[in-house]
Amino acid sequence: MQLARDVALEEADWIYRLELPLDEDTPDDPLDDTPDDTAPGPRDHAFGMRSLRRMGRDFLGFWRDEHARHGDAVYVKLGHIPYYSFRHPDQIRAVLVEEADAFVRWERHVEILAQLHGQSVLVSEGEEWRRQRRMLQPAFNPRRFDAYAGRMTDGIAGTLDALPGGAVDFEHTMNMLAADVILRTMFSARFADADHGIGTREVERAVRTLVDAGYREMFLPFALPGWLPYPGRNEKRAALALLDDLVRAHIGRRRAAPDLGDDLLGMLLAASDEEGEGEERGAMLGDDGVRDQLMTTFLAGHETTAAALTWAGWALAAHPDVAARATEEVDRVLGNRVPGYRDVAELPCLGSVVKEVMRLYSPSPGVLARRATRDVRIGDWLVPQGSVVSILSVLPHHDARWFTQPEHFDPDRFPGEAAKGIPRGAYLPFGTGPRVCIGSSFATVEMTLALAMLLQRFTLRPAPGQDVPVPRMGVTMRPAGGLRLLLERRVSSGQPAAVPVRAAAAGAGACPFHAAS
Secondary structure (H helix, E strand, O other): OHHHHHHHHOOOOHHHHOOOOOOOOOOOOOOOOOOOOOOOOOOOOOOOHHHHHHHHHOHHHHHHHHHHHHOOEEEEEEOOEEEEEEOOHHHHHHHHHHOHHHEEEOHHHHHHHHHHHOOOOOOOOHHHHHHHHHHHHHHHOHHHHHHHHHHHHHHHHHHHOOOOOEEEEHHHHHHHHHHHHHHHHHHOOOHHHOOOOOOHHHHHHHHHHHHHHHHHHOOOOOOOOOOOOOOOHHHHHHHHHHHHHHHHHHHHHHHHOOOOOOOHHHHHHHOEEOOOOHHHOOEEOOHHHHHHHHHHHHHHHHHHHHHHHHHHHHHHHHOHHHHHHHHHHHHHHHOOOOOOHHHHHHOHHHHHHHHHHHHHOOOOOEEEEEEEOOOEEEOOEEEOOOOEEEEEOHHHHOOOOOOOOOOOOOHHHOOHHHHHHOOOOOOOEOEOOOOOOOOHHHHHHHHHHHHHHHHHHEEEEEOOOOOOOOEEEOOOEEEOOOOEEEEEEOOOOOOOOOOOOOOOOOOOEOOHHHOOO
């Protein structure tokens, strides 16, 4: 009971406030019976609580420090759980590709994700995961991308044309853009078209509430029971109910419509597993199954893309030489017309900008932790059955062995021959192996189209008072304190006709989308 009261009073982060010294570099215990083939790492004699506390305060900093001290493989005991982190490309591929069948998603994290995503392709395992992947694959086939691109550019234009220029909250703008695009591609609708009273502000707040709550809970040693009245529980429940209502309302209306449609919702409603065996052959998704896949698509598609576009805006604003090259390419290839899916391949400079943003800023910095289902060797090290393994893409992405001057923004790492020098496993913005992100091509197309249309309209500069943003780890990597950019409307012949559809609210950086509210 005391622990429950502590959790309730401390908003689920009690573990970070334990009165333990942060420096856990005590000498190895002479009676330590750690086997010789266990990777090196900090020996935390407080049952892993010091390490867990440091992770909660600065997750990436913890693993950067430990890998700097101990090398490519790091081991730490967290309570009763043996925990490994690997950063070498060969080790990463061993975990995610060559020995992928020896691992499942760590149930502790899956339990948290299932609260939001149900039993979607992000959460499921084994044959159920394979069945869902087969059913979803047609929706992300490139043959569908011509239609998707049209919906994407409609949403992108609507967001960008609402901007008056001047100093804007760029992170918030990209949140709005990504939310509008994903809603159009899922439901062929805009928030403004909805008749159930859910608008962009409510959806954005709900997404932020859910991802922040999920990230906090990842660091607790146990799942918080639903009956526990911890602070933030009601807000989390309300946010989940709002998004659930949004998705189920669209499912219900589409079920009742004479035509299922050709958007993502329509394809999910029509999808069947033609490769299944026995009773599974030809099986279709019920409403709950469709809801789970849509929730994953919305949360993953919105959050990661919005973060990536935010960082891309900063990269272009802070590197005018790169922005000038990308703008020249956009003007030459597109002029003043709206881009389509086939134009993405004709914008290699902009494509390299997207790739370098995904490397340097790693909007999705971590791969979900895995648990070993059997003893398995990863390089020189034994990972015993039951151990948890974490792969953080940000670690190889910032390793000078694979990327010269890794903290420097340089899109020229990726074109042509330059990319051949990057070893497999060193660059994994969407993961790798059997569970590579199914929406990776979708996200890349959306980011390229959005940046092309942004450069058609604006020149980007850091807003007055905007310092170099510091990355803040969450479910995605975001700039701590947000990001404000100065958008100067272009007057070149390459600029498309674009008239703001809404006046700006008073005050520099005010949100034009919520000017009337």
